[in-house]
């Protein structure tokens with residue numbers, strides 16, 4: 338093998354190597370772009386498919402209440418607890434900040450019990466209180482669409498003796 342043959346072979350090798358690298362780069366760029374698209378789609382659709390994590394759970398001698406609010410009201414119209422129970426209330430707003438009415442915030446207030454909780458758009462907020470006196474209490478949101486007077490934006494907390 339002459340010197341020039343060796344040189345030619347080396348150049349061929351180099352060219353092959355560069356081609357491979359370019360291809361790896363193209364594949365990586367494609368995978369990166371694809372990941373970004375999948376992430377973006379997932380990010381924007383997540384609230385739509387998010388599990389409805391609302392409900393009332395007994396924990397020891399208290400209750401955890403997960404309640405969600407949107408423009409069409411609270412997803413639990415009536416909550417039953419027992420007098421003396423410690424209540425942890427988690428309020429989630431399902432609306433985003435693009436809502437002109439209330440800016441996507443929702444409230445959970447019970448005047449008689451001094452409960453006044455506000456959840457920011459697409460966020461949760463929580464508070465704890467003790468269910469003292471048995472009775473039927475109205476909880477409401479006074480932030481959005483007609484507020485307190487809107488029949489969908491309120492519900493009942495029943496404290497059983």
Ligand SMILES: [Cu+2]
Nearest residue numbers: 443444478481
């Ligand atoms: Cu509201």
